[in-house]
Amino acid sequence: MSNSEDKKDFIREIIAEDLSSGKHAAIITRFPPEPNGYLHIGHAKAICINFGIAQENQAQGSRCHLRFDDTNPIKEDVEYVESIKKDVEWLGFDWGENLFFASDYFDYLYDCAVSLIKEGKAYVDLQTVEEMREARGNVNTPGTDSPYRDTTPEENLSLFEKMRDGGFEAGGAVLRAKIDMASPNMNMRDPAIYRVLNVDHHNTGDKWKIYPMYDFAHPLEDAKEKVTHSLCSLEFEDHRPLYDWVVANCPTPSTPRQIEFSRLNLTYTVMSKRKLLQLVEEGIVSGWNDPRLPTLSGMRRRGYTPEAIRNFIKKVGVTKFNATTDVALLEFELRAHLNKIAQRRMAVLDPLKVVIDNWAEGSVEEMECQNNPEDPEAGTRKVALGKEVYIERDDFMEDPPKKYFRLGPGRAVRLRGGYILQYVSHEKDEAGNVIAVHVEFLPGTVGQSPPEGVKCKAAIHWVSAEHAVDAEIRLYDRLFTAESPDAEEGGFMSCFNEESLELKSGAKLEPSLGEAPAGSVFQFERVGYFCADSEEHISGEKAVFNRTVGLRDSWAKK
Missing domain, CATH: 2.40.240.10 (Ribosomal Protein L25; Chain P)
Structure with a gap:
């Protein structure tokens, strides 16, 4: 293996250091898709990094979890869950017993929210979406405090229970973390951590009327599973301070580290x-x-x-x-x-019939063709050849240019794995289209050089007309x-x-x-x-x- 192939990327260097220093005895990563669509090639990068790193450190007991971040039942479906499992397995990775859902932790997430409320670090906001958006400010203007920001913990607990019990219409109230409305990082300006949806969930049924926001649920799920390295794409870099704040301010059993890497973008496609x-x-x-x-x-x-x-x-x-x-x-x-x-294999996509005039009616010979010249163990196969074959239409030209080496008047061509064919004549329909070419095969030319006086510089693929599959x-x-x-x-x-x-x-x-x-x-x-x-x-x-x-x-x- 070359030095370039031996060289570790920056994430693997961090992990190697954490293992060698004893910071972690084993590495725990996770792949956390939202089940709101099918996975694409961009997700494959995250899968290969998270599962790949766990595989590389398997000797130390490292593992990768497959966790569905199913916190938005409006857009989620069991169909997506099953398709994601199939895709991860197809890519060659196995989560073993480590299959989880964010919905497994809804009780825990709720308790964490209650803990924040009791400590005066979260409050229920009854403003409209438009009012909250306007008060949030922008990158140049600090936000302004919500009129509900200083509501007492007791009042907020009562309001939060009302949200939980379906006492508000969808969107009628949100629970917000109380952080800093003047923060230069927009994600830290009292972000919403719970919202009212009043819809059933594919895993929990009608138990919940409220659901956690991704930025609140995700770090807590990582901490609950004792994930050591939360690897995600660069768009979450600005969310890292909120990730760390949630872990630091909630009752968590571990402290994961978020590390971001560039996402995969491809030309000629979209990945939204x-x-x-x-x-x-x-x-x-x-x-x-x-x-x-x-x-x-x-x-x-x-x-x-x-x-x-x-x-x-x-x-x-x-x-x-x-x-x-x-x-x-x-x-x-x-x-x-x-x-x-x-x-x-041979396949003719735009077929033109070729009749071998000197071939006996009803006679069939089997030509031996290679299965894969790159694989000596692939062996050969027998392919039937009869009086009529199909070739590609552009493998025959009535008036071929000088450097055209396929079939045409005065030309000879070899059938792949078979005989050399010498042009005789061709037929046209009323519109002037060539509908058949007549040739003669040259005996003794299978696998042999052309006889003296015959020029044959190309081999073309073909299919026996009698045996062809449509x-x-x-x-x-x-x-x-x-x-x-x-x-x-x-x-x-x-x-x-x-x-x-x-x-x-x-x-x-x-x-x-x-x-x-x-x-x-x-x-x-x-x-x-x-x-x-x-x-x-x-x-x-x-x-x-x-x-x-x-x-x-x-x-x-x-």
Whole structure:
């Protein structure tokens, strides 16, 4: 391993020091998603950091918790909980017995709020949202105290109980921490820590009418679970003083340390749950697992591998500086992994029939083709060849240019793993379109050089017409045409790529692809990497394949 690969990032350096100094005997991290949407590639970075660090220090008894911060039942759903579990497992991580929910701690969080009230450090505010917003001030102007700020602890306890028991309409009252309305950090200006929602919760039913705010609940959950290092993205850096204040002023069993790292941003996509939800709800994409989305479920359906994503996250690294990573780097890691593991198959997406005139009617030969030249243990397979085959339409030209080495008048070409074919003639329909090409095969040319006088500089993929499997092919591309959709003047939808999905309904596949299990990924020779669709592909009945990624970055030229 190189020195650069050995070098630890700043978080791992902190953790190594904490272990070596004896500050912590073991490391406890957590991945705390809100179950209000599906995870995306940005979350994968947080997953790999939190679970990865715990794995690296497993010998010391370190662990990572999976905890759902389910403090806002209005936007949450059990569907999201189950999808998040599936995504974390798919990425290769295991939380073991350490599965928790913020709702597990609602009684504890309530008791902490009561403790703050009794100590005069929290009060119930009955102002309207607009009044509180106006009184909060801005970065240049200090806030002004609420008229309820000096209410006695006894009165506040009574009001808080009224909030708990449903005595206020939703939004009619909030519990605020009493900190500093003149603080230069806006998060410290008496932040709301409880609000009235009056809705049922997917875990606790109708027990609660009030729910804690994230900035109050999160540090207490970490402390309750004795998390040592609370690792989060940079947007929470300004929230750290509030995190520390909550831990210091509530009855907590431990003192976690919050450390921030840069979030993952990618070109040609958006990673806001709100915007992804908009795409789903407006039917612009087919659902959260649409293969064009950066959601982990969408990437899995498209054929991405967890190994490629983990390698990508490792290459991006852990820093304190926000930046945008070119999606081409992710695609490079995907190609590198698939090139090693994906078996090769032949598929013709835009078929043109080729008739081998000197082939005996009804005769079939089996050609031997490599499964993966990058993997010696992958072996070979037999592929049937008959009198008629399909080739790609652009592998034949009536008037080919000088450096065109595929099939055309006066040209010869080799079938991949098979014979050399010599052009004879071609047929057209009334509109002038080529509908069939006639050729003759040259005996003795399987795996052999062309005979003297025959020039053959290319091998093309093909599928036997008699044995071909019909398939629907979905050519997925980038969802947006601009590198930074969020920065577009007309909004992110103004650069939506109308060509992000192209359907090929007449494709012809090598027979074994029709039997492939859903979710399996192959390299279609000379075309790209494709995945049997996990939703609609039915082995032996219906062939539906999604393009995972091309053999090279076609956008590099744009």
